Amino acid sequence: MTPERAHLYGTTAVAAAVATLGAGVGAAAGGPGIALAVAAITGGGALIGGFLARGRALAAAETAQGAAARSAYIEGRSDSLLATISQYEAAVFPASPDGVTPEERAVRRAHAYKVASDEALPHPIREAAAAALEALDDGDVHRSQHTITTLFYAVRKQTAGR
Incomplete structure (x- = not known):
């Protein structure tokens, strides 16, 4: 309707x-x-x-629809960021020694950085993503797990606040 x-x-x-x-x-x-x-x-x-009152009512409805669309976009981009960083994590710490080629790892890294740099993402999420990417680049398993968990909670907090 x-x-x-x-x-x-x-x-x-x-x-x-x-x-x-x-x-x-x-x-x-x-x-x-x-x-x-x-x-x-x-x-x-x-x-x-x-x-x-029709004009004011329709303007208010349009504003509400725009806010909902922006919120849904940010939620989708945040989920995409989590998935992309998880894929990069799987390339940095593969299940088997020959599971990921260096080229595939480089592609996943580049894609993760590209998604993390989206200006539409809220600052806390971009900040948590940067920390996760830094830990993954360093190859630190424990710090990577911690920072990815922090990123997950930052995304969860953002989407739960709607």
Whole structure:
């Protein structure tokens, strides 16, 4: 459902509810003629008010959609960064001695650095990624595991805060 359609449905529902309430009050106050007049005035007023507020409502919806899209983009890039650094870790510390060629390791390293340098990523995530990449470049198993865990928690904190 588009924001325009949602606003139209909401405005129509509010106008119908206000007109019904106005008709009830009008009927209690003076009979069917008064009920019809009060229903038309209150319902029409609600419709006019809804359409006058349409621009602000749609702007707010657009802003919310943009924020959601940016947040989803950052979450996806953060997950991609974790996967890329994990692939680089597997190249630095292969399961078997001949499991990864030096060329493949260089490609994974270059790709990890490229993904980690994305300006859209929040600073804490880029900082944790830089520490993980430095530890992997040094070949320090324990520090690499610690920094990758820190990166994981930085990504988790970023995505859990939404």
